[in-house]
Amino acid sequence: MTADVQTASAGAAQVQTTAAATVTTVPLRLGTRASELARTQSRTVADALTAATGVPVELVLLSTEGDRSSAAIAQMGGTGVFVAAIRRALLAGEVDLAVHSYKDLPTAPEPGLILAAVPPREDPRDALVARDGLTLGELPAGSRIGTGAPRRVAQLRALGLGLDIVPIRGNVDTRLGRVPGAGEGPGDLDAVVLARAGLSRIGRLAHITETLDPLQVLPAPAQGALAVECRTSDARTRELLGRLEDATTRACVVAERATLAALEAGCSAPVAAYAELAEGEAGPELFLRASVTALDGSDGVRGSATGPLADAAALGRALAAELLDRGAAELMAAGR
Template sequence: MTASTATTTLRLGTRGSALARTQSQTVADALTAATGAAVELVPIVTEGDRSRAAIQQLGGTGVFVAALRDALLAGEIDLAVHSYKDLPTAVQPGLTIAAVPGREDPRDALVARDGLTLGELPPGSTVGTGAPRRVAQLRALGLGLDVVPIRGNVDTRMGRVSSGDLDAVVLARAGLSRLGRLDAVTETLDPLQVLPAPAQGALAVECRSGDARTRELVGRLEDSSARSCVVAERSVLATLEAGCSAPVAAYAEVAEGDAGPELFLRASVTAIDGSDAVRGSVSGPLPDAAALGRALAAELLDRGAAELMAVDA
C-alpha cells in the first residue's frame, strides 16, 4: 500500500436509493479490500429519483446518471457506481468505465401473490413493471395478463403485491439479490420466456479519464468476462439506436467452445403490444464482443426490428 493510497479518501458518488447505496457500498468494500484505499459514499440526487413519471416521459436513458456524471466532471467526486443498464450507449467525453465488477444473475424475477409462478397467474391478473421491454415480452407470451406500468423502489413495488393492489411484479433478480430479498421471488424467469435487458445485473464503475490513480485502483475490480458480455449486449442496443425505453433485450453468456472461451449472444426486439417479435443469436470469441453485437443487431434490423420498436401500446 502506498502512502497516497492510505491517506487519500476516494469519494464515491451514489444515488440515494437502498439498492444504489447497497451496490455502491459493495464496490467501496471491494475497493478497500483490493487496494487499502478509504472510500466515502457521497449521495447524489438524480432527475430520475426526483420524478415519479414513467421512464419514457423523463426522456429515457441517462436520467439516473447525468447528475452523477456532472459531479464527476466537476471534481466533486472521484468515482461513481451505476447500474450499467442505466447508462446511455454513447461515450461520455472525459469519463471512462474503469471497471465492470463480477455480474449478478441478469435474469428477471417474478414476485407474485400466494407464491404463484407466471404460468399459474389466472388470465386478467395484474402484473406491474416499469420496463417497456418486460411489458412487450409479457404481452407476447399470450397469457392474458394485464401488464401495468409502475415506478418506485424495490420495496414500493413489492408492497403493491403484499397490499393486494397488484397480483405480481417483475423485477431484476440482481437487485433483489443485492438487497437480500431473494426470499420474495416466486419464479426466476427463463430467458426463453423473458430475455433480460442489456447489461442487467452488471455494475459500471466510472471515473475521470485523466485521473490515472483512481483508474488504476478501480481497475483492480475488473471482471473481463462480465465486461465482454456487457459490451456485446450494449453493442446491440447502440446499433439499434435504442435506449432503456425501447423493448430491446440482449443476453450474453461465456461458454467453453472448441477453441476456448466463447461468447453466446441472444437478442430480441418485441412490439410493445406483444403482437410480433424478432429474435436471433450469434457466437464468437470474447475479443469480438462489440462486433458480435453489431452483427446481431444488423440482422434484427434486416428482419424488421425498427418497425417493431415504433409500434405503440
C-alpha cells in the same frame, strides 16, 4: 451541489506508517444515488476497492432527475435520467468515481469519463414476485402484473397469457408492497416483475416466486452488471479501479450494449440482449441472444450469434444488423 457523505469503510482515512514518515491516505469519494439499492451496490464496490487497494472510500449521495420525478422513464427522455447528475459531479471534481447500474447508462461514451471497471455480474435474469407463491404460468388470465419496463411489458404480452400489465415506478420495496404478503403497501397487484440482481443485493430473494427463464423473458442489456466510472485524466483512480475488473463480465455486457447501440435504442425500448460464456471448438466464446418485441406483444424478432470474447462489440453489431433486416426498426417505431 449539496451532498450527504457516508463513510464506506471504518475511519476517515487509513494511516500508513513508513520508516521515514507517516502518510495519510486521502479517501476516494464515490458518487451514488441515495436509494437503498444504489447505496448497497456502491458500498459493495467501495468495500471491494478498499480490500484490494487499502484506500478508504466514502459515499457521496446525489439526487438525479429519475429520483425526483414520478413520471415514467420514457416520458423523462429515457436513457440517462439516473446518471446525468452523477456524471456532472464527477466531471466537476466533486466526486472521484461513480457506480451505476450498467443498464442505466447511455450507450454513447461521455467525454472526459472512462468506464474504468466492470465488476463480476449478478444473475441477470428477471424475477416474478406473485401472490400466494404462484408462478407466471399459474397466474389466471386477467391477473394484474406490475412492471415499469417496456421490454418486460412487450415480452409478457407476447406470452399470450392474458395478463393485465400495469405500469409502476418506485424503489424495490415500494414495488414489492404492491403484492399482497410481499411487503408494506397497498397489495393491489397479483405480481410484479423485477431484476433478480436488485432483489439479491438488498436481501429480498425470499420474495421471489419464480426466476424467469430467458427463453420466456430475455433480460435487458447489461442487467445485473455494475459500471464504475472515473475521470479519464485521473490516472491514479483508473489504476486502482482496474483491480475490480472482470474481463468476462465486460465482454458480455459490451456485446449486449453493442446490440442496443446498433439498434439505436435506449434503455426504455423493448430491446433485450443477453450474452453468456460458452465453450466453443477453439475455447471459450460468447453466446449472444437478442430480441425486439412489439409493445403490444403481437410480433417480435429474436436471434443469436456466437464469437470470440475479443470480438464482443462486433458480435453485438452483427446480431443487431440481422434483427434490423428482419423488421426490428419497424417494431420499435410502432412502440414509440
